[in-house]
Amino acid sequence: MISLRNIHKTLNGQKVLQGINLEISEGETLVIIGRSGCGKSVTLRHILGLMMPDQGEVLFEGQNLMGLSEIELIPIRQKMGMLFQNGALFDSMSVGENIAFPLREEGKMTEDEIQSAITEALEMVNLGGQQSKMPAELSGGMKKRVSLARATVRKPKLLLYDEPTSGLDPVVSDSINKLILNLDKTLNMTNVVVTHDMRSACEIGDRIVLLHHGKVHFLGTPEEIKSSQDPIVFHFVNGISDASVATE
Ligand SMILES: Nc1ncnc2c1ncn2[C@@H]1O[C@H](COP(=O)(O)OP(=O)(O)OP(=O)(O)O)[C@@H](O)[C@H]1O
Ligand SMILES: [Mg+2]
Known part of the structure; x- marks a missing residue:
């Protein structure tokens, strides 16, 4: 579904990505x-x-994103949902308006259809009937769930999650992980999940990739990563900070 081929990216003079190769399969x-x-x-x-590589290419369903205009990217982005790292709900909009936002932007649904899509999306994240709440009235975990409802309301084929459980306690994190697994089953999506949390990674991942020095350092199943003897993998998995690794 997605191929990242030899991606290089320098930002502010810093070589952030230095030859990322990654194939992500449907489902x-x-x-x-x-x-x-x-x-x-x-x-x-x-x-x-949203960012184009300095070198290399990104393919989505075989189509190269390099060189596409913003307008040409619209139909491709409509197949993707994104849960941003900070949740990024619109504070001035109610929960229901937040969820309706991508649907209104797309402009394909009637108001009745939008209202039932909101109801369905909220039920899926166990927040049934909460559409008139404002973001300020919600806990961190609830905000993440509303963001999740907003990201999935258009039923994208691909969902990208940036730190879905950061800043949440272990119990709420676990409920978000279960929700991700559930959404995956119901909507049959392809998911790319960025996380710091090894427990979440092993619970939800079919495969785990460890980035290090701008490259794919390790790619394997949760079992493979847990049993890896590679020092960088071992230190990351076990949460050990090691000066020799950090300064390497
Ligand atoms: N728009 C940008 N302009 C300049 N530098 C950037 C930009 N975005 C990211 N960077 C830099 O690129 C590097 C990687 O950033 P990135 O946000 O991908 O890290 P991350 O792995 O997601 O970290 P975290 O786990 O803290 O979220 C950082 O050094 C960051 O400062
Ligand atoms: Mg990040």
Whole structure:
């Protein structure tokens, strides 16, 4: 479904991506892990076509995103949903208006259809009947769930998650993971999930990729990553900070 081929990207003079190669298959959940600042969010932005590589190419269903205009990217982006790292709900809009936003923007549904889509999306994230609440009235976990409802309301084929459980306690994190697994089953999507959290990664990932120094350092199943003897993988998986690894 997605191919990242030899992606290089320099930002502010810093070589962030240095030859990323990654194939993402339809229907799979791929988890991206790696230390803060290693380029996980930047990689997601390349998949969305929000950032273009300095070198290399990004293909979505065989189509090269390089060189497409903003208008040509619209139909491709409509097949993707994105859960941003900070949730990014519109504070001045109610929960229902937030969820309706991508549908109104698309302009294909009647008001009745939009209202039933909101109801359905909220039920899917266990927030049935909460459409008139304002974001300020919600807890962090509820905000993430509303963002999830907004990201899935157009039933995208591909859903990108940037840190869906960051800042949440372990119990709420676990409920978000279960929701991701559930949505995946009901909507039969392809998921790319960026996370710091190894427990989440192993729970939801079919495959896990560890980025390091702008490259794919490791790619494998949760079992393979947990049993890996590679020192960088081992340190990341076990949450050990090691000066020799950090300064390498
Ligand atoms: N728009 C931008 N302009 C300049 N530099 C950027 C931009 N976006 C990201 N960077 C830099 O690229 C590097 C990778 O950033 P990125 O946001 O991908 O990290 P990350 O792996 O998602 O980290 P975190 O886990 O903290 O979210 C960082 O050094 C960051 O400062
Ligand atoms: Mg990030």
